[in-house]
Amino acid sequence: MSVxxxxxxxxxxxxLQPFEVTKELIEDLVYCASLAxxxxxxxxxxxxxxxxxxxxxxxxxxxxxxxxxxKNAGMIIAIFxxxxxxxxxxxxxxxxxxxxxxxTAFLILRATELGxxxxxxxxxxxxxxxxxxxxxxxxxxxxxxxxxxxxxEISPLLSEKQILAEKQRPERLPFEKIAFINRYSSGE
Numbered sequence: 001m002s003v004x005x006x007x008x009x010x011x012x013x014x015x016l017q018p019f020e021v022t023k024e025l026i027e028d029l030v031y032c033a034s035l036a037x038x039x040x041x042x043x044x045x046x047x048x049x050x051x052x053x054x055x056x057x058x059x060x061x062x063x064x065x066x067x068x069x070x071k072n073a074g075m076i077i078a079i080f081x082x083x084x085x086x087x088x089x090x091x092x093x094x095x096x097x098x099x100x101x102x103x104t105a106f107l108i109l110r111a112t113e114l115g116x117x118x119x120x121x122x123x124x125x126x127x128x129x130x131x132x133x134x135x136x137x138x139x140x141x142x143x144x145x146x147x148x149x150x151x152x153e154i155s156p157l158l159s160e161k162q163i164l165a166e167k168q169r170p171e172r173l174p175f176e177k178i179a180f181i182n183r184y185s186s187g188e
Contacts, residue, residue: 001113010112011169012119014162015155016148018074019116021051029077032110036103039087039095045103048078048133058132059144062125067146069157070121075147077118078129079104080139100142111147119146 001009026049033045050056051074060071070076079100086096104120111118126141135141154163 003109006109006113010108011117013117013150013166014069014119014158015151015153015166016069016072016074016117016146017151018072019149021049021075021147025114028114029107029110033103033107036099036106038099038102042086042095042099043103044081044085044096045100046080046139047107048080048135049075050078050133051075055132059124059129062128062132064123066159066162067121067123069155069162070146071157072151072155073146073148077107077145077147078133078135078141079120079143079145080130080135080141082139096140097142104143104145108145115149117146117148117150120144121146 029049030047033047034043036045038044050059056071056073056076059076060068063070081096081100083094083096086094086099088094108118108120120143122143124144127137129135129144130137130139130141154166158166
């Protein structure tokens with residue numbers, strides 16, 4: 001499968017089923033994430049791979065109702081970093097979020113290639129998740145990635161909007177809204 005095919009195949013499905021999480025899988029995902037570029041090769045990304053059922057339940061307990069579909073995940077990956085682990089340029093650009101995002105994208109694409117759904121979310125209580133996982137308070141918990149096998153059955157935990165997104169890829173903005181040639185134009 002080409003990289004483009006993997007990108008096109010990647011979807012943020014919510015109807016999941018658990019799967020066996022192995023040390024080899026985690027090492028493979030970490031290896032692929034670690035190959036992402038970063039400012040001055042700082043590699044500011046940090047991950048906690050959670051597949052212990054008790055810990056998964058604790059994390060689920062601090063998620064809003066709209067993310068309860070994650071209960072069928074086989075694993076949740078906590079992704080975190082902090083500003084001083086990466087470049088902060090003279091104009092105050094903080095690169096850590098960009099670099100961690102690239103590493104996370106590499107991880108998600110590798111999971112997709114392996115036939116696994118890796119769905120990043122922002123809906124959770126970051127303070128409580130950090131407490132549950134022992135992540136230091138000074139770290140920024142950037143995202144959780146919900147990992148599972150895609151279920152052919154639509155989860156009964158999904159809202160109508162989520163069910164629609166399961167059935168067809170949500171619409172993407174057209175080229176003219178996101179890309180510009182040579183100079184930015186507001187299109188007005």
